[in-house]
Amino acid sequence: MILVDQETCVGCGACVDACPFAAIEMADELPVIGHACTLCGACVDACPSAALKLDGPVREQRGGQEAWRGVMIFAEFRHGRLAPVSLELLGAGRHLANTLGVPLSAALLGADAPEFQAAKQSLIHHGADTVYAAADPDLAHFSEENYTRILTAIIRRYQPEIVLAGATAIGRSFIPAVATHLGAGLTADCTDLDIRQEDRALLQTRPAFGGNIMATIVCPDMRPQMATVRPKVMRELPLDESRQGEIVAFTVEKDLLSARGRVVESVVAEADQVNIQEAEILVAGGRGLDDPKGFQLLRQLAEVMSGKVAASRAAVDAGWIPYPHQVGQTGKTVAPKLYIACGISGAIQHVAGMQSSETIVAINRDPHAPIFEVADYGLVGDLYEIVPKLIAQISERRGK
Numbered sequence: 001m002i003l004v005d006q007e008t009c010v011g012c013g014a015c016v017d018a019c020p021f022a023a024i025e026m027a028d029e030l031p032v033i034g035h036a037c038t039l040c041g042a043c044v045d046a047c048p049s050a051a052l053k054l055d056g057p058v059r060e061q062r063g064g065q066e067a068w069r070g071v072m073i074f075a076e077f078r079h080g081r082l083a084p085v086s087l088e089l090l091g092a093g094r095h096l097a098n099t100l101g102v103p104l105s106a107a108l109l110g111a112d113a114p115e116f117q118a119a120k121q122s123l124i125h126h127g128a129d130t131v132y133a134a135a136d137p138d139l140a141h142f143s144e145e146n147y148t149r150i151l152t153a154i155i156r157r158y159q160p161e162i163v164l165a166g167a168t169a170i171g172r173s174f175i176p177a178v179a180t181h182l183g184a185g186l187t188a189d190c191t192d193l194d195i196r197q198e199d200r201a202l203l204q205t206r207p208a209f210g211g212n213i214m215a216t217i218v219c220p221d222m223r224p225q226m227a228t229v230r231p232k233v234m235r236e237l238p239l240d241e242s243r244q245g246e247i248v249a250f251t252v253e254k255d256l257l258s259a260r261g262r263v264v265e266s267v268v269a270e271a272d273q274v275n276i277q278e279a280e281i282l283v284a285g286g287r288g289l290d291d292p293k294g295f296q297l298l299r300q301l302a303e304v305m306s307g308k309v310a311a312s313r314a315a316v317d318a319g320w321i322p323y324p325h326q327v328g329q330t331g332k333t334v335a336p337k338l339y340i341a342c343g344i345s346g347a348i349q350h351v352a353g354m355q356s357s358e359t360i361v362a363i364n365r366d367p368h369a370p371i372f373e374v375a376d377y378g379l380v381g382d383l384y385e386i387v388p389k390l391i392a393q394i395s396e397r398r399g400k
């Protein structure tokens with residue numbers, strides 16, 4: 001919080017002008033800090049009489065930035081395997097660490113098992129210099145409370161200047177709590193990360209205002225600088241089995257594992273098994289299908305091409321297909337070799353999730369549909385005429 005020393009304050013209002021969030025008002029010649037305050041500290045710096053002070057973890061960290069060095073990623077490990085985004089984070093983290101001239105580490109939490117051991121090696125083979133491994137039976141299942149406490153403890157101990165995590169269901173659920181415990185900022189859903197050379201600041205770029213602008217966010221005062229990154233946005237490094245690294249066991253203090261909730265069992269839901277992010281060919285349907293039965297046709301096309309079916313949000317919102325199939329800003333980011341968009345207009349929020357596809361084919365009866373601006377091949381016409389012909393041609397060529 002911001003503390004106001006009433007004796008020292010001269011009531012000049014410099015803090016009101018300095019606040020980028022319009023969170024301060026003057027009342028009886030004293031500043032009143034409102035709910036919009038983000039603890040950025042601009043008012044503290046602007047106060048000519050040093051009457052404002054940052055209290056809490058923010059204050060503790062100010063001025064001690066040089067103690068924080070290195071880049072750390074949170075390695076998501078579930079159901080005996082690393083989430084692919086963890087390896088993608090290592091790719092992004094390696095670039096940042098090389099630019100800063102610091103080591104790259106990975107924090108791995110789970111229960112000790114052969115798969116957990118293999119995950120440590122895999123992290124090193126994909127770019128980590130050090131793996132901090134916290135193994136305990138109570139970490140076998142993800143629990144927000146336990147994971148928050150352990151990751152916070154690892155970060156406090158090793159003090160990386162940058163922490164990256166996947167913007168997955170798990171990352172989104174507990175990384176904000178870690179940032180809060182550390183008094184750090186957090187930029188969610190970044191699509192680009194870089195370093196500002198002059199002050200080592202992490203430049204965190206993400207879509208804002210419904211994807212209409214790209215905002216680059218900097219956390220100048222606090223360490224670590226924390227960001228989540230969506231799966232399939234960054235590229236993982238090629239596997240290098242000759243890479244050597246250090247594995248450090250992080251001793252889990254039992255009093256950190258006192259979660260009020262207890263996870264009894266964790267099962268993979270059927271819907272989760274639809275991993276459109278790993279498919280090389282995706283056939284996506286939108287509102288232009290006009291009927292849930294349209295997906296039966298798209299499934300046939302996907303089948304003859306050994307691909308999977310994806311969808312726009314309009315199709316998901318209509319209840320034609322479950323959410324795990326959704327591509328876009330509030331769905332999944334995909335980068336298949338081939339993306340066939342059928343009856344999808346190409347709204348910016350959809351394109352944000354598929355524009356990295358190697359080849360994009362769009363089928364739409366509106367020749368002015370925005371999807372054609374990102375498509376490599378455009379077929380103007382009724383999808384119910386075009387798709388059956390594609391199925392027939394491809395089946396014939398493949399001998400099916």
Ligand SMILES: Cc1cc2nc3c(=O)[nH]c(=O)nc-3n(C[C@H](O)[C@H](O)[C@H](O)COP(=O)(O)OP(=O)(O)OC[C@H]3O[C@@H](n4cnc5c(N)ncnc54)[C@H](O)[C@@H]3O)c2cc1C
Pocket residue numbers: 210285286287288289290311312313314315326327328329330331332342343344345346347348349350353363364365366369381382383384
């Ligand atoms: C904050 C926010 C987040 C969002 N997140 C997402 C997201 O993650 N993913 C997403 O997809 N959207 C998202 N949206 C919604 C997005 O703005 C669009 O509304 C949505 O993508 C439209 O889906 P659509 O292209 O299927 O439908 P429409 O825009 O209605 O397009 C249907 C298209 O089908 C064509 N068509 C109709 N009949 C036929 C036919 N027989 N043959 C061929 N073509 C035909 C039409 O010409 C039209 O171009 C988001 C919106 C907001 C505000």
